[in-house]
Amino acid sequence: MIANTLTVILILAGLVFFAAGTAGMLRFPDVYSRLHALTKADNVGLGLVVLGLMFQASGPSDILKLLLIWLLVLAAGTTAAHMVAQRTWTHGEFESDR
């Protein structure tokens, strides 16, 4: 019962971060700022959801698998953000997509 309550609270908190990430993506004025919103807010959102789901896991291997997913997404997020930022820097912000 307590586990379920914690799960619900953590997932709801995670959803707020996802909503904030999307809001930032729509409202921020340039590509770089949008990257900020995306990488940080969504990673925290996923982290909270993962934390919440851990209370429902059936064993330690499930918990570690969730953790592994989160770490992978975290690494992917920062790497991708940096690469997109670097490319925008070298190719210009208003590069058309052919």
Add this chain to the structure above:
Amino acid sequence: MAAAAMLWWILAGSGALLEPLALLAILLAGVTSLLLPAGRPLPLRLRALPGLLGFFLRSSFLGGLDVARRALDPRLPIDPGFVTYRADLAHGPPLTLFMAVISLLPGTLSVRLEGRLLTLHVLDRHADTRAALSTLERRIRAAFRDPRHRRNDTNGETP
């Protein structure tokens, strides 16, 4: 080898650990990792690792909180701009890690690296970015053994 066994356990669940196929896969993964030219081992201080990890998690959470607050605020309190910073870290893993973690810190995003000169994008030009960066730099320097000053190895621990 142990890492491969661990990974299999995570991916397939504990019941599948002793099946012949699992043992074969773990064995092959272990042998492959020994055969591959792994390069030099990471000059990482294991003792510093938990502190570093905790610092990453905390700053990544703060970063998310910061940007979420700014994105949801109706006045949109951001003042984006570019900042340059000269990092004093060895090339290779320490500098790469530094670049990656910068994107997790509140309000900073690494854009470009030329030599040791970093170009960052910041969400708020009035925030004290430089202090946060040098804190991170100090932490990473404490976690890696820097080949450039080997003599510091014994007492290079930062409190």
Add this chain to the structure above:
Amino acid sequence: MSLFYLFAALFLLGTILLGLVRVLRGPGSGDRMLAAQLFGTTGVTILLLLSLALEESALVDVALVFALLAVVAAVAFVRQHGLPEPPDTPTHRQQPESAKPKEPNDDR
């Protein structure tokens, strides 16, 4: 409880739909790419939630593969025109007055 997971997944699907607005409006290809990145993270989360809602534990493995592929998408985007060009090559900037990069560097 599984109803709650379904609602959460539905909510995330809603944020993806809103994010699609950014993909449609652009303005640059970088914007579209970062929207794709958003779908990567959100998609992983949706899969995790669905795996509990539908009691289909295999979806967690699907989420794992999604997480792995997210980087590949970004690399493919960055490399689509070959290697990164040096910064002084003429870029495709359509708005020459976007004087962003050079000036702010003077704070050392």
